[in-house]
Amino acid sequence: MRIALVxxxxxxxxxxxxxxxxxxxxxxPYVWLExxxxxxxxxxxxxxxxxxxxxxxxDPRYAGFYKSAYAISAATDRIPYPExxxxxxxxxWRDDAHPHGLWRWTTPADYAxxxxxxxTLIDIDALNKAEGKTxxxxxxxxxxxxxxxxxxxxxxxxxxxxxxxxxxxxxxxFVTDGFALPKSKQDISWLDKDTLLVARNWGAGTMxxxxxxxxxxxxxxxxxxxxxxxxxxxxxxxxxxxGAGVLSDAQGHRLTLITRGTTFFGHQxxxxxxxGAIKLPIPDKADILGMLDGHVVIRTSEDWTTAGQTIxxxxxxxxDYRQLDGGPLHPSLLFxxxxxxxxxxxxxxxxxxxxxILDNVRGRAMIxxxxxxxxxxxxxxxxxxxxxxxxxxxxxxxxxxxxxTGFLTPTTLWSLDAATGKLGQVKALPARFDASQDVVEQFExxxxxxxxxxxFIVHRKGIPLDGTTPTIMTAxxxxxxxxxxYYSGAIGKLWIEHGGSFVLANIRGGGEFGPAWxxxxxxxxxxxIYDDFAxxxxxxxARKLSSPPKFGIFGGSNGGLLxxxxxxxxxxxxxxxxxEVPLLDMIRYEKIEAGASWVDExxxxxxxxxxxxLETISPYANLKKGGAxxxxxxxxxxxxxxxxxxxxxxxxxxxxxxxxxxxxYEDTLGGHxxxxxxxxxxRMTSLMMVYFSQKLMNPMGSTEGSAVTATK
Numbered sequence: 001m002r003i004a005l006v007x008x009x010x011x012x013x014x015x016x017x018x019x020x021x022x023x024x025x026x027x028x029p030y031v032w033l034e035x036x037x038x039x040x041x042x043x044x045x046x047x048x049x050x051x052x053x054x055x056x057x058x059d060p061r062y063a064g065f066y067k068s069a070y071a072i073s074a075a076t077d078r079i080p081y082p083e084x085x086x087x088x089x090x091x092x093w094r095d096d097a098h099p100h101g102l103w104r105w106t107t108p109a110d111y112a113x114x115x116x117x118x119x120t121l122i123d124i125d126a127l128n129k130a131e132g133k134t135x136x137x138x139x140x141x142x143x144x145x146x147x148x149x150x151x152x153x154x155x156x157x158x159x160x161x162x163x164x165x166x167x168x169x170x171x172x173x174f175v176t177d178g179f180a181l182p183k184s185k186q187d188i189s190w191l192d193k194d195t196l197l198v199a200r201n202w203g204a205g206t207m208x209x210x211x212x213x214x215x216x217x218x219x220x221x222x223x224x225x226x227x228x229x230x231x232x233x234x235x236x237x238x239x240x241x242x243g244a245g246v247l248s249d250a251q252g253h254r255l256t257l258i259t260r261g262t263t264f265f266g267h268q269x270x271x272x273x274x275x276g277a278i279k280l281p282i283p284d285k286a287d288i289l290g291m292l293d294g295h296v297v298i299r300t301s302e303d304w305t306t307a308g309q310t311i312x313x314x315x316x317x318x319x320d321y322r323q324l325d326g327g328p329l330h331p332s333l334l335f336x337x338x339x340x341x342x343x344x345x346x347x348x349x350x351x352x353x354x355x356x357i358l359d360n361v362r363g364r365a366m367i368x369x370x371x372x373x374x375x376x377x378x379x380x381x382x383x384x385x386x387x388x389x390x391x392x393x394x395x396x397x398x399x400x401x402x403x404x405t406g407f408l409t410p411t412t413l414w415s416l417d418a419a420t421g422k423l424g425q426v427k428a429l430p431a432r433f434d435a436s437q438d439v440v441e442q443f444e445x446x447x448x449x450x451x452x453x454x455x456f457i458v459h460r461k462g463i464p465l466d467g468t469t470p471t472i473m474t475a476x477x478x479x480x481x482x483x484x485x486y487y488s489g490a491i492g493k494l495w496i497e498h499g500g501s502f503v504l505a506n507i508r509g510g511g512e513f514g515p516a517w518x519x520x521x522x523x524x525x526x527x528x529i530y531d532d533f534a535x536x537x538x539x540x541x542a543r544k545l546s547s548p549p550k551f552g553i554f555g556g557s558n559g560g561l562l563x564x565x566x567x568x569x570x571x572x573x574x575x576x577x578x579x580e581v582p583l584l585d586m587i588r589y590e591k592i593e594a595g596a597s598w599v600d601e602x603x604x605x606x607x608x609x610x611x612x613x614l615e616t617i618s619p620y621a622n623l624k625k626g627g628a629x630x631x632x633x634x635x636x637x638x639x640x641x642x643x644x645x646x647x648x649x650x651x652x653x654x655x656x657x658x659x660x661x662x663x664x665y666e667d668t669l670g671g672h673x674x675x676x677x678x679x680x681x682x683r684m685t686s687l688m689m690v691y692f693s694q695k696l697m698n699p700m701g702s703t704e705g706s707a708v709t710a711t712k
Contacts, residue, residue: 028588028650029657030649030650030653030654033646033649033650033653034588034591034592034644034646034650036638036644036645036646037638041649042638044649044653045638045645045649045666048652048664048665048666049664049665049666051664052663052664052665053665053687055663056663056665056687056690056691056694057686057687057690059690059693059694061689061690061693062686062687062690065494065685065686065689065690066682066683066686068490068493068494069490069493069494069681069682069685069686069689070096070678070679070682072432072489072490072493073094073490073678073681073682074094074095074096074099074678075095075430076095077429077430078429079411079413079427079428079429080093080111080116080118080427081391081392081403081413082111082391082392082401082413083392084108084392084393084394084399084400084401085142085147085150085169086142086146086147086148086169086170087108087147088105088106088107088108088169089105089106089107089108089110089111089116090103090104090105090121091103091104091105091106091118092104092137092139093118094677094678095678096678098123098124098125099125099677099678099679100124100125100128100134100135100136100137100676100677101124101125101137102118102120102121102122102123102124103120103121103122103124103137103140103152104118104119104120104121105118105119105121105169106118106119108399111426112415112426119172121167121169121172122152122167124136124137124154133156134156134157134669134676135154135155135156136154136155136156136157136158136670136671136675136676136677137153137154137155138153138154138155138162139152139153140152140153140167141153141188141189141190142169142190143190143192143193144190144246144248144395145248145250145395145396147169148168148169148170149166149167149168149169149175149190149193150166150167150168150169151164151165151166151167151179151181151188151190151196152164152165152166152167152174155671156183157639157669157670157671157676158637158639158669158670158671158672158673158674158675158676159639159640159641159671160185160594160641160642160671160672161183161184161185161186161641162183162184162185162186163180163181163182163183164179164180164181164186164188165178165179165180166178166179166180178221179196179219179221181198181200181225184200184201184213185200185201185207185211185212185213185241185641186198186199186200186201186213187199187200187213187241187242187243187244188200189243189244189245189246190246191218191246191256193221194220194221195218195219195220195221196218196219197216197217197218197219197231197244197256198216198217198218198219198228199213199214199215199216199217199241199242199243199244200213201213202215202217205236207236207241208234208235208236208237208238208239208240208241208596208597209236209237209590209596210239210240210241210594210595210596210597210598211593211594211596211597211641212238212240212241212261212594212597213241213242213243214233214234214235214236214238214241214242214260215230215232215233215234215242216230216231216232216233216242216243216244216258217229217230217231218231231272231276231277232244232258232260232270232272232277234260234261234262238260238261238262239261239262239263239264239596239597239598239599239600240261240262240263240264240267240597241261242258242259242260242261243258243259243261244256244257244258244259244272245257245259247288247290247291247296248291248395249291249292249293249294249350249395250292250293250350250351250395250396251293251294253291253293253294253321255271255291255296255321255324256271256272256273257269257270257271257272257288258270258271258272258277261597262284263284263599263600264479264597264598264599264600264601265284265285265301265480265600265601266284266285266600267284268284269282269286269288271324271325278325280324281306281328281329282298282304282319282329283300283301283302283303283304284302285300285301285302285313285515286298286299286300286301286302286304287299287301289346289348290346290347290348290353290395291321291348292348292349292350292351292352292353292370293351293370294320294321294322295318295319295320295321295370296318296319296320296321296324297316297317297318297334297346297348297353298316298317298318298319298331299314299315299316299317299343299346300312300313300314300315300316300317301313301314301480301515302515304331306328306329306330306331307328307329307330307331309330309331311331311333312336313514313515313516314336314337314342314343314514314515314516315333315334315335315336315337316333316334316335316336316343316346316353316355317331317332317333317334318331318332318334318370318375319331319332332374332375334353334355334368334375335355335357335368335377337357337514339513340359340360340513341357341358341359341360341513341514342357342358342482342511342512342513342514342517343355343356343357343358343514344356344357344358344363344387344388344389344482344484345389345390346390347390347393347400348393348395349393349394349395349397349398349399349400349418350394350395350396350397350398351369351370351398351418351419352367352368352369352398352418352419353367353368353369354366354367354368354390354393354400354402354416354418355367355368356388356389356390356402358387358482358484358512358513360454361442361454361456361482361484361485361506361512362384362385362386362387362485363382363386363387363388363389363404363484364379364388365379365380365382365388365402366378366379366380367380367418367421378421380402380416380421380423381423382402382404382414382423383404383406383409383412385406385440385485386404386405386406386409386485387403387404387405387406387484387485387486388402388403388404389402389403389405390402390403391403391413393418398417398418398419399415399416399417399418400415400416400418401413401414401415401416401426402414402416402423405485405486405487406440406485406486406487407440407456407458407485407486407487407488407502408435408438408439408440408458408487408492409487410428410429410430410431410432410487411428411429411486411487412425412427412428412429413425413426413427413428414426429487429489432487432489432490432492432493433489433492433493433496433497434497435492435496437460437461438458438459438460438461438496439458439459439460439461440456440457440458440485441456441457441459442454442455442456442457443455443457443539443543444539445532445535445536445538445539446535446539447508447528447531447532447535448528448531448535449528449531451508451520451528451532453505453506453507453508453532453535453536454506454512455473455503455504455505455506455536455539455540456485456503456504456506457471457501457502457503457540457545458496458501458502458503459471459496459501459502459545460496460499460501463501463545465543465544465545466544467541467544467545467546467547467550468546468547468550469499469500469501469545469546469550470499470500470501470546470550470552470692470696470697471500471501471502471503471540471545471546471550471551471552471696472495472500472501472502472503472551472552472553472554472576472692472696473502473503473504473505473536473537473540473551473552473553473554474503474504474505474553474554474555474559475504475505475506475507475510475533475536475555475559475562476507476509476510476555476558476559476562477507477508477509477510477521477529477530477532477533477558477559477562478509478510478518478521478529478558478559478561478562478601479509479510479518479558479601480509480510480511480515480517480518481510481511482506482510482511482512483504483505483506483510483512484504484512485504490685490689494685494686494689495689495692498693498697499697500692500696500697501545501546503536503540505532505533505536507521507529507532507533507536508520508521508528508529508532509521509522509526509529509558522600522601523601523602523603523610523613524603524609524610524613526602526613526617527613527616527617529562530562530565530566530569530617533553533562533566534566534569534570534573537551537553537570537573537574538573541573548572548573548574548575549575550575550696551573551574551575551576551696552574552575552576552577552578552692552695552696553566553574553576553577553578554577554578554579554580554688554692555578555579555580556580556581556582557580557581557582557583557642557643557672558583558601559580559582560579560580560581560582560583560584560643560647560648561582561583561584561586561619563577563578563579563580563582563632564579564582564583564584564619564620564651565617565619567579567619567629567630567632568619568622568623571627571628571629571630572628574630575630575695575696576630576631576632576633576691576692576695576696577630577632577633578632578633578635578688578691578692579632579633579634579635579648579651580635580636580688581635581636581637581640581643581645581648581672581674582619582634582636582643582647582648582651583595583598583602583643583647584618584619584620584647584648584650584651585618585619585620585621585646585647585650585651586602586614586615586617586618586619586620586621587605587611587614587615587618587620587621589602589647590604590605592643592644592646592647593640593641593642593643593644593646594641594642594643595643595644602614619651620647620650620651620654623651623654623655623658623660624658625658625659625660626658627658627660629660629661630695631661631662631663631695632655632662632663633662633663633665633687633688633691634648634651634652634662634663634664634665635648635664635665635666635667635684635687635688636648636649636665636666636667637666637667637668637669637670637671637672637674638666638667638668638669639668639669639670639671639676640670640671640672641671641672642671642672643672645666648664648666649664649666652664663691665687667680667683667684
């Protein structure tokens with residue numbers, strides 16, 4: 001009887017929850033715009049684009065901006081970024097003749113020359129023409145350790161969902177009757193040359209609410225896909241999904257790992273063996289990064305107490321692979337950052353670990369090496385005041401490439417022999433703008449709780465300190481993602497060369513100072529992120545580096561949410577706001593595209609306290625009729641199956657209803673990254689820079705009063 005009562009209560013609760021959700025949706029007059037590809041929604045998009053584009057692409061500056069942006073993206077003297085695979089240097093390349101790109105290869109020796117000879121593997125433009133598609137390159141997963149066979153991922157128009165095809169690097173062709181997987185959000189890994197581990201949409205009940213697969217199967221060559229054997233199952237309630245990978249080293253140690261994404265930041269790790277999947281006793285917020293000579297390298301994002309010791313969050317440790325059999329673990333500490341440091345990235349080669357870190361948001365790099373007396377550390381002498389990252393590395397050898405980039409210094413690529421520590425600059429990006437009269441400064445602002453928030457500002461030397469300098473600022477503030485100095489030819493050419501300043505703010509929510517910097521602004525603590533951003537702007541104004549009438553802000557994805565909140569909370573601080581591929585309806589975000597996967601970052605409306613907080617920050621819910629807002633530029637793409645265009649559409653529709661000025665543009669291709677081809681990226685950049693120029697510099701004949709203000 002008790003079981004029956006519980007079941008009835010659960011059913012009643014479920015029906016009540018469903019009814020509440022339907023009632024909430026019925027209160028929203030723009031739910032119909034959530035029909036991403038629906039005819040009515042697309043008709044609305046077409047009408048909005050028709051109003052916005054003439055305002056921007058008819059501006060006298062647009063043609064020049066687009067020409068410059070396209071030339072920068074298509075330039076043949078760009079750095080061809082390497083990928084060390086199959087004893088070769090692989091590269092994916094786009095230029096004017098190949099706007100969708102070439103997958104190609106050369107030898108390491110030839111790559112070091114000024115004019116490498118490249119052999120084409122796949123011409124995406126030719127493939128598109130032959131198949132009548134708009135394929136967008138999404139990378140390749142190659143078998144370990146020899147790396148000859150690869151599964152190539154192709155996206156239809158730029159979506160996260162991909163199709164896979166098997167490719168042979170030796171023959172330079174797709175494998176006849178090889179492995180092929182139809183479109184899905186999916187994860188694959190090689191077990192051996194005739195076996196794949198596949199997580200994908202296997203049919204009803206195999207995808208999480210956020211649209212990711214949680215059922216993992218072994219698929220044999222020649223076997224029908226529907227006969228693949230299940231080896232692991234997560235749960236439909238997982239916030240992300242499940243996937244697998246093979247961990248190996250040059251000494252022949254090998255582990256098949258499974259990751260179950262129970263939350264966005266927390267995942268359970270398993271070793272798959274003859275007896276099935278064994279759960280590893282490591283924290284859910286820890287990442288296994290590689291293995292060398294039996295040392296499994298792990299990065300922690302939460303404190304870890306094991307075998308009588310506590311490893312702090314944000315550290316790097318190793319564990320003997322033989323301990324990963326269900327027994328207690330005895331990790332060895334490799335690196336522990338200070339309060340103003342964080343790990344940037346980690347590369348595991350055959351015999352070494354190449355570690356790059358942020359030290360007060362400035363790059364450092366070192367080589368870590370195991371030995372009889374423990375691990376030793378060797379710093380690398382690379383340019384200062386820059387961001388240093390691992391570009392690619394050889395798991396079967398000790399060769400690697402590191403990228404060094406800064407605001408005013410064109411990006412350089414350095415070769416590294418991790419065994420000797422020998423460095424050599426092999427590639428350098430030519431200057432894309434005149435930086436001879438520019439300077440970079442780093443300041444700190446005091447947030448509402450007194451915490452010091454660093455930021456960088458790039459500006460002309462000797463600018464008048466009277467608040468008249470046109471300035472644009474960006475930040476991200478979420479998901480433990482660090483925002484670091486980088487060289488942008490487009491920003492330099494289209495903005496800084498024209499006398500504008502550029503600001504990058506290192507607000508909380510990111511990873512600039514490790515997991516604690518992120519944790520400080522997660523879920524209901526998120527308001528501090530928005531306070532940090534406003535504090536940086538106010539500090540800039542106090543220094544008279546700019547002023548609200550000359551100040552604009554921009555950001556995308558979670559950064560688009562940041563822009564929407566700042567647009568609502570501090571409309572007096574900005575004269576221009578670009579909101580790109582954003583989250584804006586934080587009451588319904590869990591029901592839109594992959595939104596349910598981000599509950600660990602934002603919270604859920606199913607939790608009363610979290611719902612109450614989301615209601616206070618949701619840009620869509622907090623727009624006010626008659627509010628004194630700046631005119632925003634809202635940008636999205638139809639093919640975005642991650643955040644989705646629904647947020648941007650509904651926000652613009654609400655502004656339209658309230659008679660508020662706005663600009664809205666939705667590109668029909670490109671996905672969340674707007675990366676369908678070179679032209680799309682150049683178009684998006686140019687439209688944004690025209691908008692900022694109209695708002696913050698000389699409008700050149702454009703009338704700000706001609707904003708899109710159509711009535712309902």
